Amino acid sequence: MRALFGRLCLLLSFLLGPSVSLRAQLTFEFNYSLDSGFFSGANADRRVHLEAVGSYVSQFLTATTLAAITAGGGNTWTAQFASPSNPSTTHSVTDLAVAANTVVVYVGGAGLGGSVLAQANLPGISVSGNESWSNNTVFKRTEGHSVYTRASVAALSFNSSTNWFFDSTPLANKNFGGQFDFFSVAAHELLHVLGFGDTRSGSGWDRNLFNGAFAGGKSLEEKSNTPFGVPLNSARDHWAASTLSFSTRDGEVQEALMDPDIASGVRKYITTLDLRAMQDIGYPANFTAVPEPAAFGIGAGVISLVWAWRRRRIQS
Numbered sequence: 001m002r003a004l005f006g007r008l009c010l011l012l013s014f015l016l017g018p019s020v021s022l023r024a025q026l027t028f029e030f031n032y033s034l035d036s037g038f039f040s041g042a043n044a045d046r047r048v049h050l051e052a053v054g055s056y057v058s059q060f061l062t063a064t065t066l067a068a069i070t071a072g073g074g075n076t077w078t079a080q081f082a083s084p085s086n087p088s089t090t091h092s093v094t095d096l097a098v099a100a101n102t103v104v105v106y107v108g109g110a111g112l113g114g115s116v117l118a119q120a121n122l123p124g125i126s127v128s129g130n131e132s133w134s135n136n137t138v139f140k141r142t143e144g145h146s147v148y149t150r151a152s153v154a155a156l157s158f159n160s161s162t163n164w165f166f167d168s169t170p171l172a173n174k175n176f177g178g179q180f181d182f183f184s185v186a187a188h189e190l191l192h193v194l195g196f197g198d199t200r201s202g203s204g205w206d207r208n209l210f211n212g213a214f215a216g217g218k219s220l221e222e223k224s225n226t227p228f229g230v231p232l233n234s235a236r237d238h239w240a241a242s243t244l245s246f247s248t249r250d251g252e253v254q255e256a257l258m259d260p261d262i263a264s265g266v267r268k269y270i271t272t273l274d275l276r277a278m279q280d281i282g283y284p285a286n287f288t289a290v291p292e293p294a295a296f297g298i299g300a301g302v303i304s305l306v307w308a309w310r311r312r313r314i315q316s
Contacts, residue, residue: 024101026061026283028054028190031106036085038109038160046182049166050107053186056170060248060275061194063284064101069137069152071095075129077138081155082121084108096153104153105193109160117162117262118185120192121155122200154193158185163264170267171249177265184268188257191274195281196258197237204281205237212236216280222273230273233260245271248287 030050032039039046071077080092085108098104112119127134138152158164165179192198198205208216213229214236222245223230231240238260247254249269257268258277275285 024062024064026058026064026066026194027099027102028058028193029099029102029104030054031104032108034084034091034106034155035108038085038158039107046166049168049182050186053183054105054190056183057187057190057270060270060286061278061283062286066101066151067137068100068102069096069098071097071129073129075127075133077125077127077129077134079123079125079153081106081123081153082157084121084155084157085110087112087119087121087155087157091155093153098152103151103193105190106153106155108155108157110157111161112157112159113161116159117180118156118158118189120189121157122151122193122198123153123155125152151194156186156189156193158182174267175265180262180264181267184257184262184266187270188262188268191258191270191278192237194278194283196274196277198281199236205277208280209236214239214277214280216277218276218279219273222276239273243273245273247271248275 030047032047037043039050069077076095078092078094079096080090083089083091084106087110091106096104125138127138163179164182165174165176166182167174167176170181170183195204199209200206205214208214208219209232210229213226213231215229219230220227231243232238233240239256239258241259241261243256243259244253245256246252247269248271254271255268256271256273258271258274262268272287275287279285
């Protein structure tokens, strides 16, 4: 009987294994090796907040299909990106091993200056070796009929001079006037890490641009009153300022997470329009549940979105 049970388990592993390995929840792997104090020392507890925001974002992307990146056998690759703790300098990593359905994000804090709260920096990548290997692991994946530049590694800097609000229960109603919400800004930047607003030629975002607007079919299903494309900011990497959509938290009308700015004392959640754009650039998106960060408690109440006259801009 035990032998029969073992054979059944083995058979199920063969039947279920491929589907599990090909389609799984996206994972952010945060790398703190380049951090100079924003997430370390006395601030090490901030890592819990960042990891939880990663969980919040990734749980909307539960059917991702990104192959692992493993160099060897003549295949090699190098990624160069702005250091998260000193964006004026360049850091490079060679033959970084990246697990399937995983994005490695180097994080840190820096004096970004001006009105910049945070910025995501996508890498320049060079590859040598088998063309099929590079196209299907380092550079691109095919998701249905859409081919998009995969997110494999990136850098993310937070302004170390900002008065941040770190919250262990971001689904609850809070009053934090005068501070900027780390939860909202980190979620915004992680969507940039995945390719939202990536205007480089050949990216999933770039292929949906039309006359300065975003013409992705899924996005236009929601914004049917803009048949030639959803309006964008001048840099074409965010929705136009004050673009409205529906919060995935409670279905209420909310300014989209991926518009270019946010006021102090304000929290934003991922909206349905933000998720539709992720679908348009090649990611499967889950609209059926409101995921909760694993490290956060369940909150109650309704957020009051009171916008200040003076706004701070989020850039990536």
